[in-house]
Amino acid sequence: xxxxxxxxLVYLTSYxxxxxxxxxxxxxxxxxxxxxxxxxxxVIGLILMIIGSTLEAKTKNEPLNAKYFGIVTALAxxxxxxSGGIQHYLDNPIYAGYLLAIGLVVAYVAFAHKYHFxxxxxxxxxxxxxxxxxxxxxxxxxxxxxxHEVGGGHQH
Numbered sequence: 330x331x332x333x334x335x336x337x338l339v340y341l342t343s344y345x346x347x348x349x350x351x352x353x354x355x356x357x358x359x360x361x362x363x364x365x366x367x368x369x370x371x372v373i374g375l376i377l378m379i380i381g382s383t384l385e386a387k388t389k390n391e392p393l394n395a396k397y398f399g400i401v402t403a404l405a406x407x408x409x410x411x412s413g414g415i416q417h418y419l420d421n422p423i424y425a426g427y428l429l430a431i432g433l434v435v436a437y438v439a440f441a442h443k444y445h446f447x448x449x450x451x452x453x454x455x456x457x458x459x460x461x462x463x464x465x466x467x468x469x470x471x472x473x474x475x476x477h478e479v480g481g482g483h484q485h
Contacts, residue, residue, distance in 0.1 A: 335388065343381030347408045349374025354406070355413025358424045371409075378405040400443045407436035418467075426467025430460030 353371030410432025
């Protein structure tokens with residue numbers, strides 16, 4: 330297999346995996362039916378993301394261990410929280426607000442660990458503060474002003 334084909338396979342498995350995770354996470358919370366389908370799609374997405382990350386790690390000679398898989402799994406799920414929360418915010422601002430807040434904090438921490446960035450307490454507290462602000466606004470101001478239908482605004 331050529332390097333270009335390997336890179337494409339890494340791209341495809343990683344991004345498709347994150348997309349499936351994001352869709353499954355938000356749909357489990359915003360649609361009242363078909364939860365099992367979205368859980369299965371989320372697991373498939375996680376498997377694809379892990380395959381892509383494994384291929385990427387091998388090309389970069391990174392060690393494959395439990396810590397590595399924990400970090401890439403956290404990144405995939407956090408990205409799914411962010412993408413799903415943004416896409417379906419109007420359907421359920423409260424649920425989406427929690428997804429966005431949790432996704433932001435987990436992505437910040439996992440990204441720092443994956444790329445060996447030194448984080449500060451101030452940086453972490455900023456991410457947590459933004460997350461809490463999103464939750465507050467989603468539960469109060471926006472929840473009361475944005476028309477939404479819990480579980481029904483997005484039909485598949």
